[in-house]
Amino acid sequence: MTQSHRLPQGGRIDRTRPLDFTFNGSRYQGYGGDTLASALLANGVHFVARSWKYHRPRGIVAAGVEEPNALVQLETGGRTIPNARATEIELYSGLEATSVNVEPNLERDRLRILQRLGRFIPAGFYYKTFMWPRRLWPQYEELIRQTAGLGRAPGLPDPDRYDKTYAHCDVLVVGAGPAGLAAAHSAARTSARVMLLDDLREPGGSLLSTHATIDGANAESWVSKIVAQLRACPDVTILGRTTVFGYHDHNLLTACERLTDHLPLDKRRGIRERQWKIRAKRVILATGAHERPIVFGNNDLPGIMLASAVSTYIRRYGVRPGSRAVVFTNNDSAYRAALDLKASAADVLVIDCRPARESTLQQQAREHGIEILHESVVLEADGKLRVQAVKVAHAHDASRSNRARTIDCDLVCVSGGWNPALHLFAQSGGTAQWKAESACFVPGASKQPERSIGAANGEPSLVAALRAGALAGAQAAEMTGYSVQHVPLWQTDASIDAPLVPLWITGERGRASRSAKQFVDFQNDVIAADIRLAAREGYASVEHMKRYTTLGLGTDQGKLGNINGMAILAEALGQAIPETGTTTFRPNYTPVSFGAYAGRELGDFFDPVRTTCIHAWHLERGAAFEDVGSWKRPHYYPRTGEDLHAAVSRECQTVRNAVGIFDASTLGKIDVQGRDAVALLDRVYTSSWTNLPIGKCRYGLMLDENGMVFDDGVTARLGAHHYLMSTTTGGAARVLSWMERWLQTEWPELKVYLTSVSEHFATFALAGPFARRVLQKVCDDIDLSPAAFPFMGVREATVAGVAARVMRISFSGELGYEVNVPANFGRAVWDALVAAGDEYGITPYGTEAMHVLRAEKGYIIVGQDTDGSVTPLDLGMQGFIARDKDFLGKRSLSRSDTAAHDRKQLVGLLADDASCVLREGSQIVNDATGRGATLPLGHVTSSYMSPTLGRSIALALVKRGRERTGEDVFVVLRGGATMRAKICSPVFYDPEGTRQRVE
């Protein structure tokens, strides 16, 4: 197909660089500098999409970011982008795109039948219709999801790379149109650090498609001159293809820079998108304005476009979208489109709802022989896949459509005025104000150090934009400490504009009916009748109406339709527009890819994996791993043919009967030193530390100020003012932060130094009756005899030739030692211990066996047997609470609630069926039947098959549990059945502790 709609000359395109591309399977050609939209229009392709709900044919409406219809699925596979706006996709060789929401194809879309059913599916239809029967909702939902919807999310991993970066500047200018360029220029003259960001490929904004002149020269040459001067300034950064999408607190703006999307797929190298986080001292918003359509019947037909978009296609891309054009307007700006069309030899008729007034543009139109119908409006468009005619009536006679006159055309250019792009201003916290003379919302008072200028501030004229820009740039630089010598002044052609007359909608104001639909939000298929329905049904607040009708909830967030929708709501409610108000503008201004947010924080960079120095050995031994926080810990070490149960059973029995070795290196370790170290321990732990001699360890419970257990561990006294504290694996950072906070904010007088040494030391637990014999083989410089090295002792020793701290502690209930060595020597020491244990049948054991062994002994795991609502008294650990000192959380233990008698207490549970391992988390009740109001008594916190006892055991939190020892309760199983269980002591094995204290 030839480029039938391409003008013989003109446009900022490179005609020497033809580019082939594919749309919906057909091959076309465009030129370098085209967008997908301009290239399609050049080929006469207007009809590019089916609408979201009614599946109506839709065409390209706009030329930029506000495009609601021309959404395409760009490329396929891992690189596919759903709902890309054809008006923003820069054309490249080999581009492939398809329409979204069509099946099997655009022309024969199966659901086009919905167009005719429109009056049966108004706003709120789903809520009212798909309510009964409720159980069918899943089927309804699937059906609705297939019917409505846009592009498809990629199903493959994204092959591209993304990046994030921070920047700081004095003056950040958003938008490189006339106002933005003027502002950046005058700020840069003061040598302020300036950043100028624009979403287009080249700076210039509206100047790229205007016939205006600046200082007598054409606007494009002014742009080149200003940009060249800016580029010569070392402290000016200009970023093109960069959309500022968020304005956050304290002048932080976020932007997405697209680096490779304009290149053919095989030429793309490096980073695809970079997210900028820019902290600016002053911000100048020169974001321009979006033209808004006027609502009339069938105003969504392909071939009906914004007037300014038609100018842009003609002037920037050398494409004439139609040859018989009707321009429908309520303001002067659309006359530029009429003049551009006339200059490219199209037939043009202007329908202006206003009476003739003095106006430079209207005068020019008349001079060029353009016919103008004043005080007239378009009531309705007609056509199937493309507009063919419009019905035009006298503005004051518009309710009687039978007196309308039909005018044939293939292009309708609409302008209902301009909406300043307030999005970033509103995100900055500012409130919009209604400006009656241009019938639009403009920025009100600033809430952050920013200023809106030019069209974004409701100043439509070029000369005003340039002046405001120059002034704002200079002022912003001055406010950030630079001195202004001179503010540039530029002249443009003088012109007289006739004022705009507000016009939102023409024709019928009736209910949803057989008459032509009047579209307000193209992307979400919201029609004027939907808004009136919402108003009738009581959704009078604009925020409610928006949610009921889905107005503005599309990927374009209502850039085109919102203000019209509010005006129609205001009319239906008999209010003024400012009374009705606007909806909230939220980030992001345009959709942002997940990649731009993720940057390089993917996989292991997002969630780092922590491993101990023995990890390679665990892997060699075929350990199954368990994630604990970000640590990988061996869960169990299966031998050939063993499942979890068999492996854990063997590991437990080996520990009970011989010896096992456990990699406990993940435990948190905090080195506590200083004159007041003992005072700190006394304040953060429930037990007393003053009488702990050097060379001994003590178990400690840490509470929060509410008296609830939040960590535990063993702390060893190494010297007069030197302790080594251990914490739970997951609690290491929390405990350090907790103590640091108290030291800094409440106890600054304490002389204590805390150092995290979790990763500096490897810790191995050697447990079992042969533990001493194994250790003896590799450690001969200390006396390991029970008398010389009793339970809870700590010694400096040499283990396998490495300086070590050895503690005689036990979490298994067996004779046990914990060997701490510098992590770099960890593997050598581990290997030596394993070799030494060989003759005693040593086995490595994992976290599951560790859990079983400690549960047999009734030792708690903080975070499993506690949940932040459990006190030491609940756990039966009052023995660890010192009476004669204060500690964090102590006072809370005597509050009426924490001291109450009916609290849940930690107990053991033995199920009637010894082979039944109760599910952790199961509820406990008094009544086997489950009938009536059965209050839960508590829940199972830990539950295992105990190889030592040869039956299942469980720990549970049960109301008044301790005083109910010996009684039966019922545990609710899956599916509602119950299992009888007897409450018992939580210590199932060796309650006297003779095994670990073995002398």
Next chain:
Amino acid sequence: MLLITCPWCGPRAESEFTCGGEADIARPLHPETLTDEAWGEYLFMRRNTRGLHREQWHHSFGCRRWFVVERDTVTYEVRAVDGPTPAAGSAR
């Protein structure tokens, strides 16, 4: 995202900090002498200020120091930044 001036490190993005809630709540020196109500006051009761609010912040991904920020909860304006809360000193 707020810009907070750490008294030790200078202006940094909010993402480097953790907020620790209302400042100037000194831990009672003799909790055991307090009624449940008075202890509950210290534990739970907070002002929920609209307007200028003194609150504790921690430069958790920086120098790890705690300090006090005076922030307007309506405008998010940060008025002043003090060193560590003097609450402990004043209470003793």
